[in-house]
Amino acid sequence: MNEAVVVAVNVGLPKSVPNGSRAVETGIFKNPVKGTVYLGRLGFAGDGQADLKNHGGSDKAVCVYSTDRFAYWENGILPKLAPGAFGENLSIAGAAEEDFCIGDTFAIGEAVLQLSQPRQPCFKLSVRYGVPELPEAVQETGYSGFYFRVLQEGNIQAGDRIELLERHPAGMTVMQANEIKYKCKNDAEAIRSLLAVEELADAWRGALAKRLEGLEAQG
16 A cells, blocks of 8 residues: 555544524534554544544544545545544545555554544535535545554554554455445345455444345345
């Protein structure tokens, strides 16, 4: 894969923001932290999520987004973007969804991480920017970002290289996984190929297994 680097480490605690006639709790607002930040099994020190059913946990300890995608979103869709724009903990540069595979392991600073699943776009992206179609656009492009689980805890800081320790033999990229989930919904063989990656997060595994069961029932 291309050489990638951490542009910023971003953290933030949940807060209440307006959403039409009501308020919603969200942890999508993350800000860069200077110096090293400790990464534990469930995430960075000083970080938090509002919806613990769909965010956080060991499979989604670290949200990652490539700043290489910012130019696309800034072209008439979103305003000028800065690290943390997509609620990510790690803003990176030099590689994106087509360069990372499910199950890959990486050394970043003192930590060792494993890619667990693509990031599933959430309605709170539209709440943040006032662009209702944004989650669907993220899904359509595959420019989703992704999640790491933490295999070894440690400090990370901006400027750390993202060193590939082991490429998963299946070579199932984040972009390909997004294609299978959102665009190849009736392709049982493709779904099986993604489910064959044992390191795939339980949330995605459960949803895909249910879809496959339905397809197989149809004959």
